[in-house]
Amino acid sequence: MEATIAGQIIDLNNEGYLTDLNQWNKEVAAQIAQEEGIELTDGHWPVLEYLQEQYRNEVPLSIRKVGKSGVVDIKQFYALFPGGPLKKASRIAGIPKPASCI
Amino acid sequence: MKDLVILGAGTAGTMMSNHLAKRLPNDWRIRIVDQRKIHHYQPGYLFIPFGTYKEEDIIKPIQQFIPERAEYIQQSILKVDAEHNRVYLEDSRVLDYDVLIIATGTDIAPEEIDGMMGDHWHKSVFDFYTLDGAVKLHKKLENWKGGHLAVHITEMPIKCPVAPLEFTFLADAYFEQRGIRDKVKISFVTPMDGAFTKPVASAHLGHLLEEKGIEVVPNFNIMSLDGERKVITDYEGKEVSYDLLVTIPTNKGADYVERSGLGDELNFIPTHKGTLQSKAKENIFVIGDATNLPASKAGSVAHFEGEILLENIMRYINGKELLDEFDGHANCFVETGHGKALLIDFNYTHQPVSGTFPIPGVGPLNLLKESRMNHMGKMAFKWIYWNMLITGKHIPFVSSKMNEAGKNFEEANV
Ligand SMILES: Cc1cc2nc3c(=O)[nH]c(=O)nc-3n(C[C@H](O)[C@H](O)[C@H](O)COP(=O)(O)OP(=O)(O)OC[C@H]3O[C@@H](n4cnc5c(N)ncnc54)[C@H](O)[C@@H]3O)c2cc1C
Numbered sequence: 001m002e003a004t005i006a007g008q009i010i011d012l013n014n015e016g017y018l019t020d021l022n023q024w025n026k027e028v029a030a031q032i033a034q035e036e037g038i039e040l041t042d043g044h045w046p047v048l049e050y051l052q053e054q055y056r057n058e059v060p061l062s063i064r065k066v067g068k069s070g071v072v073d074i075k076q077f078y079a080l081f082p083g084g085p086l087k088k089a090s091r092i093a094g095i096p097k098p099a100s101c102i
Numbered sequence: 103m104k105d106l107v108i109l110g111a112g113t114a115g116t117m118m119s120n121h122l123a124k125r126l127p128n129d130w131r132i133r134i135v136d137q138r139k140i141h142h143y144q145p146g147y148l149f150i151p152f153g154t155y156k157e158e159d160i161i162k163p164i165q166q167f168i169p170e171r172a173e174y175i176q177q178s179i180l181k182v183d184a185e186h187n188r189v190y191l192e193d194s195r196v197l198d199y200d201v202l203i204i205a206t207g208t209d210i211a212p213e214e215i216d217g218m219m220g221d222h223w224h225k226s227v228f229d230f231y232t233l234d235g236a237v238k239l240h241k242k243l244e245n246w247k248g249g250h251l252a253v254h255i256t257e258m259p260i261k262c263p264v265a266p267l268e269f270t271f272l273a274d275a276y277f278e279q280r281g282i283r284d285k286v287k288i289s290f291v292t293p294m295d296g297a298f299t300k301p302v303a304s305a306h307l308g309h310l311l312e313e314k315g316i317e318v319v320p321n322f323n324i325m326s327l328d329g330e331r332k333v334i335t336d337y338e339g340k341e342v343s344y345d346l347l348v349t350i351p352t353n354k355g356a357d358y359v360e361r362s363g364l365g366d367e368l369n370f371i372p373t374h375k376g377t378l379q380s381k382a383k384e385n386i387f388v389i390g391d392a393t394n395l396p397a398s399k400a401g402s403v404a405h406f407e408g409e410i411l412l413e414n415i416m417r418y419i420n421g422k423e424l425l426d427e428f429d430g431h432a433n434c435f436v437e438t439g440h441g442k443a444l445l446i447d448f449n450y451t452h453q454p455v456s457g458t459f460p461i462p463g464v465g466p467l468n469l470l471k472e473s474r475m476n477h478m479g480k481m482a483f484k485w486i487y488w489n490m491l492i493t494g495k496h497i498p499f500v501s502s503k504m505n506e507a508g509k510n511f512e513e514a515n516v
Contacts, residue, residue, distance in 0.1 A: 058375065059366075060396045063293070063323055064257055064352075068367045074323075078337045084295060084321050098258075 006031045017090070017097050021052065024094030033092045036081075040092075044080055046071050048093040055095040061086060062098070104130045106415075107189055107199040108172075109179055111136035113144075113492055114390030114404040115205035116167045120494030121412040123169035130419075132172040133197060135179055135189070136164060142233055143487055145401065148265055148437065150236035151243055152276045157233060160484075167492050179206065182362040184383045200385060201415060204371060206359070207391040208261055208399060210235075212351035215256060215324055222329030227347045230269060231261070239348065243276070248285030249345030254334065255292045256324055259370075260353045261391050261399035264446075266290070267297055268437040269348065274314045275439030291319040291334070291342055302453045303446070306470045310438060353399075355392055370394035375450070376426035378411045385418070387411060396450065397430035405491050406431045406503075429503050435480035443476035445469050 003012050006027035011019045016032075018024055029048060033040045050071045054061055063086050067074035081088040086098050106122065108115045111134050119134045126132065146160030168174045178192040182202065189197040210231045212218040218227065228242065229235035253270045260266075270290050277283040290297055290311070297311055297318050298304035311318060322336045333343045355369030364371050364382055372381040373393040380386040389411050390404040397403050407428055414424045430450030437443045446454040447469055454470060490497050 058396075059372075060259070060394060062258060062368075065367055074325075074337055082338070087295065 013096075015097060018094040021055070021094045024052075028094065029092050036083075036088045036092065038081060038088065038092070043072075043076075044092075047077065047080060047089060051089055051093040051095055055093075060098075061090070104200045104419075105198060106130055106132050106201045106203070107197050108132070108134040108203045108205060109182075109189065110134075110205035110207055110390075110392070111138070111164050111168065111174065112141065112205065112207050112390070113401045113487075114207070114392075114408065115203070116141065116164070116492040117404065117408050117494050118203055118205065118389065118411065119172045120167070120169050120492070121408060122415065123171040124494070125412060125416060126419075132169075133175060134168060134172050135175045135177055135191065135197070137176070137178040139164060139176060141167060141492070143484060144231075145262070145483060145487070147230050147233060147236040148268055148272070150233075151230055151239040151269070152272055153240060153244070157237055161233070162488065167488075179356070179358045180361070181358055182364060182386075184362065184364065184386060187385065201419065202386045203411070203415075204359075204364075204380070204386065204388045204392050205390050205404075206356040208353045208355055208370070210351040211354040212349070214352040214354070216326040217329060218327045218349070218351060220329045222332075226332060226345070227327065227329065227349060229349060229351055231265075231350060231353075242346070243273075246346065248277075248282050250287045250289065250343065251346045251348065252289045252291050252319075252334075252342055252344040254322075254324070254342075254347055254349040255294075256350060256352050257293055259368075259399060260350050262434070263398055264434055264436045266292075266350050270316055271310070271314065271439040272437055273348075274316065287317070288315070289317045289319055289342065289344075291322050293321065293323045295320050300453045303470070307444070310472075314439070353391075359392070366394055374426075375430070376428050377414055377424040378407055378428060379414070379418075379424060387415065387418075395428075395430065397428075398432040398434070400432055400434055401487065401491065402433045403431070405497070406433075408494065427503065431503060435476060435483065437477065437480060438472050441477050442472045442474055443480045444472050445476050445479065 001012055002009050010023050010028060013019055030040050050069055063074060066077050077085045090097055108119055115134055119132060122132055140161045141164045143160040146155045149155040165174055180190040180192055182189050187199050210229055224238045228239040230239050251273060253266055255266050274288060277286045296304060298307050319342055322340060324334050325337045327334050333341050335341050355365050359365035359369040359371060366372060371388045371392055371394060373388040373395055375395050378387050378389055380388050389407050391399040410425060410428045417424055433447045435443050435445050448454045
């Protein structure tokens with residue numbers, strides 16, 4: 001489906017995740033973050049960039065991986081994206097929801 | 103003489119030794135290494151806590167399944183020197199190879215969580231992902247009078263990701279049979295946002311949990327366990343208390359992978375997802391639970407990977423381009439208790455689908471629906487495992503690539 005985010009038409013799946021990372025930019029991220037109740041700060045961007053880089057390299061993501069990335073530790077990751085850090089951060093970063101089985 | 107070495111003689115390694123014994127030219131020697139003498143039918147671990155299977159029902163000597171052409175070496179692997187194409191074993195033997203297949207799977211690592219190991223381990227906190235854990239849990243359950251049972255997943259990925267849910271369903275049925283279901287509270291504690299996270303699966307299956315009176319605690323990422331207070335705490339400070347905790351600890355690849363510099367932070371090996379070649383070196387291939395692929399870690403997946411890996415090894419040694427074809431196909435039975443099960447079929451891109459399997463349009467097995475036939479299928483899987491899967495025989499009607507006929511894909515589109 002399509003939605004207008006930060007004045008642009010963006011393709012989303014039915015859980016609200018971008019289906020094309022090329023449509024992502026910082027304004028889009030900021031608005032999605034707002035929907036998740038998060039105000040993006042300097043601390044958030046390096047995490048989002050890290051997630052996007054992993055996604056481009058087809059590396060499956062996990063909370064542990066982020067915690068060992070050297071970008072943030074798990075506690076900081078939670079502090080930045082309270083609730084479900086990996087799910088929320090992935091949505092804001094414009095990458096797919098982390099995969100799981102069923 | 104050329105050398106092919108297989109590390110690990112579990113599901114995938116044993117299967118590959120059988121495939122390769124039939125196909126590799128005679129000037130190739132095949133050697134296969136495992137630390138164990140005994141092959142475990144791991145899907146059987148699920149049934150041990152409830153007394154359905156005993157230890158002796160699910161183990162057989164490894165040697166029995168290794169083809170004559172291959173040499174079996176029972177040793178622990180210390181290190182792979184990828185640069186010099188060498189494997190070091192614990193008894194200080196060194197194996198040189200031209201092609202290496204890594205199939206050393208994954209094992210539990212409860213020590214990863216603060217407080218998980220301790221006096222309470224296998225007393226009030228159990229796993230069933232090892233034979234030892236499953237057998238001890240059986241003894242515990244036999245004498246348990248009731249209380250709060252929490253079934254818990256530490257972190258993803260884990261092998262056979264549906265096993266914890268199956269365990270929960272079987273526990274519900276087991277306590278009912280023993281007439282103490284009303285004395286047991288059952289919770290399912292998961293780091294994911296629900297017991298079923300894919301929309302199609304939760305739409306079809308979500309009702310099962312409610313019907314069985316199972317409470318779901320989602321988004322719980324465990325930070326620590328307090329064995330004395332019998333409480334687990336997550337990173338946000340949420341607590342769940344238990345009388346009996348059945349946990350799936352962190353799953354990690356083998357330690358030698360780390361020592362060899364071949365793994366990620368959980369010792370899983372970066373692997374090309376279509377070809378099964380390692381990212382580290384062209385002559386190293388990886389199969390089964392040892393990979394970092396975003397496919398399920400399951401015996402059925404290893405089976406599907408096997409056909410493509412065999413083809414790619416043959417191509418590699420003949421200097422041909424590799425097939426980039428593995429699609430992440432997985433196929434799992436899910437026990438739901440009371441002699442019923444359901445069957446799910448999915449791959450990298452498709453969600454679990456409804457419809458039938460394996461004969462398109464005919465059945466006999468219904469996907470995503472509970473039935474007794476599916477339970478019989480699950481129990482028959484043990485025979486198929488020993489007699490066809492690890493011996494590398496073709497399983498009729500089951501192809502490595504997901505068959506799209508007879509399945510309802512419309513609703514799986516996300
Ligand atoms: C409770 C449970 C239920 C399951 N149910 C199902 C199911 O219903 N259907 C399904 O398809 N799958 C199921 N599975 C998953 C399935 O068993 C695994 O995915 C499969 O066995 C993976 O095969 P593998 O060859 O990659 O690893 P394994 O079969 O685990 O083999 C790895 C081998 O490597 C050896 N090894 C490891 N490190 C070393 C070392 N340093 N030196 C020497 N040897 C070493 C080990 O001894 C082992 O024999 C289940 C698993 C569990 C735990």
